[in-house]
Amino acid sequence: xxxxxxxxxxxxxxxxxTCLKEPVLTTCGHRFCRGCIHPWxxxxxxxxxxxxxxxxxxQDLFPDNYTRREIxxxxxxxxxxxxxxxxxxxxxxxxxxALAHEKSRKLKGGGIVDDGKAEEAExxxxxxxxxxxxxxxxxxxxxxxxxxxxxxxxxxxxxxxxKRRVDTLSEENCRLKVELPLRVxxxxxxxxxxxxxxxxxxMTKDNSVMYYSDGFYTxxxxxxxxxxxxxxxxxxxxLSLLVHLMRGDNDDCLSWPFSGRIALTLIHPTVQExxxxxxxxxxxxxxxxxxxxxxISMRGFGYTEFVTIADVISRGFISANDVLxxxxxxxxx
Numbered sequence: 001x002x003x004x005x006x007x008x009x010x011x012x013x014x015x016x017x018t019c020l021k022e023p024v025l026t027t028c029g030h031r032f033c034r035g036c037i038h039p040w041x042x043x044x045x046x047x048x049x050x051x052x053x054x055x056x057x058x059q060d061l062f063p064d065n066y067t068r069r070e071i072x073x074x075x076x077x078x079x080x081x082x083x084x085x086x087x088x089x090x091x092x093x094x095x096x097x098a099l100a101h102e103k104s105r106k107l108k109g110g111g112i113v114d115d116g117k118a119e120e121a122e123x124x125x126x127x128x129x130x131x132x133x134x135x136x137x138x139x140x141x142x143x144x145x146x147x148x149x150x151x152x153x154x155x156x157x158x159x160x161x162x163k164r165r166v167d168t169l170s171e172e173n174c175r176l177k178v179e180l181p182l183r184v185x186x187x188x189x190x191x192x193x194x195x196x197x198x199x200x201x202x203m204t205k206d207n208s209v210m211y212y213s214d215g216f217y218t219x220x221x222x223x224x225x226x227x228x229x230x231x232x233x234x235x236x237x238x239l240s241l242l243v244h245l246m247r248g249d250n251d252d253c254l255s256w257p258f259s260g261r262i263a264l265t266l267i268h269p270t271v272q273e274x275x276x277x278x279x280x281x282x283x284x285x286x287x288x289x290x291x292x293x294x295x296i297s298m299r300g301f302g303y304t305e306f307v308t309i310a311d312v313i314s315r316g317f318i319s320a321n322d323v324l325x326x327x328x329x330x331x332x333x
Contacts, residue, residue, distance in 0.1 A: 224248035242302030
């Protein structure tokens with residue numbers, strides 16, 4: 001490809017070193033031909049050729065319509081001897097040379113002595129500048145407008161990147177607000193079962209329907225448990241309440257099987273004496289206390305007939321806002 005001597009550096013692709021074709025702008029502020037930057041990213045590890053910043057394909061490439069429009073408005077003179085085309089659009093010059101002059105030179109054979117480099121230098125030597133003050137002022141103003149438009153576009157890209165970053169941090173913050181209390185609860189978790197009436201109805205109609213609490217930890221780096229509530233498979237008048245071990249972040253550092261005491265309490269919202277509490281100890285021979293191989297251990301441990309559904313409803317365990325509170329306490333020993 002030819003190195004155009006009069007080509008403004010702003011219009012030159014750093015990869016092919018010719019006039020930009022379908023220019024795109026990267027998030028780090030550099031311009032390339034669309035047809036050049038895509039193969040580069042595929043071969044060179046998705047990084048900018050100029051500053052090495054990581055680029056994620058189309059997500060970090062934007063059509064540079066301002067530069068494309070400015071290039072389209074550039075007109076240059078063809079200095080090829082005998083060329084009748086005095087003015088040629090910049091974007092068409094390479095095609096013009098290949099079509100009009102390369103073909104002409106081949107047809108004339110040895111009739112023309114062609115020193116390629118000398119001819120190219122002559123062809124692309126800048127024309128004499130004889131512009132009026134008004135045209136110079138207009139050109140300066142136009143360049144200023146283009147630069148401002150480009151600056152605005154770059155700032156918009158930066159704003160979009162910052163917005164994506166803020167959204168990511170916001171999601172991370174929401175996640176931590178949910179997960180952190182479950183990390184530092186020291187094995188005590190109050191499960192607030194919302195829409196209890198609807199869920200009791202669903203479990204009564206289909207005893208395969210089960211509800212699980214959030215996973216919580218016995219300590220910051222301890223065992224992870226959750227609770228399960230469902231209609232007893234052996235007696236549909238009762239609710240079953242069990243605990244399940246879950247995969248945790250520090251299972252490699254813990255002793256297995258789990259050993260400890262587990263307390264389950266169905267909390268009455270107004271009369272503490274009516275609360276139902278049961279305490280049990282782990283049994284190391286059971287699969288329920290072995291290290292879980294799935295996200296939630298298939299085996300649970302607890303009471304298959306913890307409380308009757310009738311008592312839950314008639315004794316007022318469901319609060320006015322349709323919430324059932326279940327307290328799970330797990331202590332390692």
